[in-house]
Amino acid sequence: MLHSTAGWKNMDFKRFSLLIATRTILAMLTLIFLTQAIMSDGYHATVLLLSAVLLIQFFEITRFISKTNAELVRFFEAVRHADFSQRFELKSLGTGFDELGSTFTDILKRIQRVRSNQEAELRHIKAIIEHVPVPLLSIDHNGKITLWNNSVRRLFGTNAVTHIDDMAQFNEDFPKKLQSILAGERTLVHITIDDMEHKLIISATEITTATQQETLLSMQDIQSExxxxxxxxxxxxxxxxxxxxxxxxxxxxxxxxxxxxxxxxxxxxxxxxxxxxxxxxxxxxxxxxxxxxxxxxxxxxxxxxxxxxRLTRLPSPNKKTISVATIFDHVTTLAKQNWQKDNIELTASITPQALDIHVDPDMIEQILLNLLLNAEHALITTAGVIEKKNSTPKIALNAFLNVRGHVIIEVADNGKGIENKNMTQIFVPFFTTKKEGSGVGLALTRQVMLAHNGKVAVRNNSQGGATFSLTF
Missing domain, CATH: 1.10.287 (Helix Hairpins)
Incomplete structure (x- = not known):
């Protein structure tokens, strides 16, 4: 095929040269005759005619060469701008490069096919990266961050993440830890995004291209695991x-x-x-x-x-959709029977009011009742502290949707809160701060939430007391 194409090109060039030579010889003959007519007297009309013929011949030679040059320019412009719609039919122009025009067209078609294959392969690779379950991002030498797939965008949600300094909003040490990771290393990082805790195993890889060097980071959330x-x-x-x-x-x-x-x-x-x-x-x-x-x-x-x-024999949840208001009604009726004599005030809030949840009602009601009773116990044992603050013992039961669309149920009190040293231990079996406690309640609460693919957390309130939150 290559030899055949080379032969066609050689034949086309010889034909083109012959046509140029013929036109040039005719122009020279016309020029000779014009010279003779000028030197002879009485041939004024012939001089004018030959002059006109000579001009036409020069114009034809110029146009003949320009037609091929114009097609060459059009070909290279088409290649430069990836305009694969162009076609080259030089036969109709009479330049002699018939096969050259076909070759130009074939070259563009081949470039188009290669380009299309490359684009299809690139789309395939991007689709794979987009659906990789592990969050992927890269950081260049200027600290610019690129989020590569859906997983990493879901991880950070609506939070703006374009520069490494933006990572400080999740943990003030997060940017330093990202910058300190070397290629091939792995590290464990704790961050909080939209009030939800994440434990990330981060792996780093260096990527070097012709124009820049960047660090590719994979972030695997192992919180639930x-x-x-x-x-x-x-x-x-x-x-x-x-x-x-x-x-x-x-x-x-x-x-x-x-x-x-x-x-x-x-x-x-x-x-x-x-x-x-x-x-x-x-x-x-x-x-x-x-x-x-x-x-x-x-x-x-x-x-x-x-x-x-009970901790080792928890049955699988029998989930169904139920309104949060119904669950609140059931647990508050059971929990607040003795609250009036203890002067405990209960408030409940649900946003939106028609909020539903897909859970095992019996399990969730049991752990909510346990949290309410724990809050009652905390208020009773700290009644003297509350009196000193001239405040009424209060328990708040709240439900709402967070920015990620998760249902959050909170049980809050205004007691003296939980000691910092006990924060990480209260969900451990056998651990209790009550004299007659078994250490089962909160451990069972954690197990029920894990069975619902959710989690339980606790924090101390700035105004006093503690808040237990259930995230579904």
Missing amino acids: LALAQLQAWQDLVSVLTHEIMNSITPVASLAKTAVDLVQDVQEKTRTLPAITNEITEELDDVLGAVKTVARRSDGLMQFVTSYR
């Missing part, structure tokens, strides 16, 4: 502990009850014997009291362990 792994670890621990404790305490409880029955039987039999002294009677009473104490504590420990088994 960490929570589930931690929950599974606690469930495994609780399962082992409850199993071992139950195996040990069950026979103790059984023997303690048997001992109580035996001591009581001995007491009944010895009452009719006159030889039994008061000292023996008192000793039997002491033994009975001790054995009853063992039996009572054994029963309490068994009930305590049984309550923890």
